[in-house]
Amino acid sequence: MTVIFKEETFHDDFTFRNSPEAVKRFPFPFPEDSYMYSVNLEPHKSYRPGSVYERTFDVDEHYVSEMRDRARVLAEDPLRCQSLPHMTLAGWDLLELIMTSKAEEYPELFELHRDGTKWHWINRPLGIEQKFTFLDETTLPYGPMEYITRQTQGDFAVLDQRDDNLWMDAGMVTTQADWSLDFDIGMNFFEWHAPVPKAHEMGIFQRALKFLLNVQQGSPARRLNWTMTVYPLLDTSPENYHKWGVMKKDLTLENMGQMMHLRVELQTFFRLPRSNALVFPIRCYLIKLDELVTVPKWARRFHRVIRDLPTELATYKGFVTNRPKIVEWLSKYDDGAPTSPGIWPD
């Protein structure tokens, strides 16, 4: 599969679009017609060639433009990328994991040549060629985590494991669903999830933590999460909420199909070999409602999910005000027919 990288923006004129091929491989997150929290973790194994689950780190048609958007956000606010001093080794672990995976799985796009600690990295889509010494920070233009995550789609939380807990001690966060790395850095698993309603009482975080503490090297895990975003904004950070929050008012029944996006996070979890840290990539995929309803099964199901979602969750996910409009628009695409199990198009 040859990827053709699109020229598009996620701000100002918002030219982001999905090609029909990208729509078909979109990670639709609902296996049934209703939604509630669950510890929906599964092994991050390759399956369904062409799907976002095929490769360790999916590279798609939005890659180059997303990396440009990340650089733009970092120039405005460098606090989106931070690493506490003890996390540098985990950064090297992450760099190694990404470089080796991408070079192996996308040989036409990436190359990695290793001669002992002398490494040579070639990133063709971004036009980067870098010779450096592994584990020597002075040979890279940024710290190792920042260097490689400026070249990899998705946010990255790097979690230190100690005292039977996970601590958010480093991260690259520019495409987030409204949480602040700068505020949350240094927190443990329960602390950074503190604002999430209901899930604490349901025991979700206790069970999820138990699972994550036991993720083994070479056996990564994954899950999907979702929310909704008006305009194709990758950067829906709390830092900039005073700028993008007002954009939600622009939504009408007429522009719904182009303006409203389902935002899905493919979250994966990898144990890192030297540091024993856990890296938590959070990859954001956006799809316009006009694009989503081209798959009839998704259109029917999405209408039912949004219509029946508990108010508390719609509030937390930030679309409770717009929900009646969204449901009205989606209802046109729901003829009441039953839907098949699972997330894939029929």
Place this chain on the structure above:
Amino acid sequence: MLEGTIPSRPVYGALEIRPGRLHLIVADAEGAEAILDLAASAPPDFFAGAQIIYLPKKSGDKFVAGLEQLAPAQLYVGPSYEAALPRLRRVLAGAHMGLQVYLAGTEGLMGQAMLEATQAGIPHSAIQAEHRGSTVRRVQCVHCKGITEDVTHDPFRCAHCGLHLFVRDHYSRRIAAFQGVRVDAEDPGNIPESVERFR
């Protein structure tokens, strides 16, 4: 009393005497009452090995004489946390194994002093905190990153960028502050009436 809590916010207990070579006590305003209560159960030589850093704030002289009567090895009474900070850092820098830290008073004071202590390498297990007195909050504006001290009202105006912020319960120990978020972000100008939530 403090309002219902969420998991990112520290839980405060009641100070108790612990064996140690040096006892560092940091308190503001009504936090002095926690020290005086602690004294009731202290062994006779306890305060001979204790240093007290006390910031009376609005309580004025009310508790100072009582603290003097405890005859601590050192008693510092200062005008503000900022003014006391160099001294606090000096004490922590010189600390040996066996230092016990006791914090009492407002959340803002305890949070900042706890941060200093942990950054100086004092283990959490050697730091105790007891909330007394005012429930005013120290709040960081998530937009401009400026911190507003002693917030009583919700929403309130950021002392730095001027945005109207609502006060979340989400708390960062690293910043020792709650998070403030623009209240009228989705509907600029529509600012709910400000209510005194913390006093």
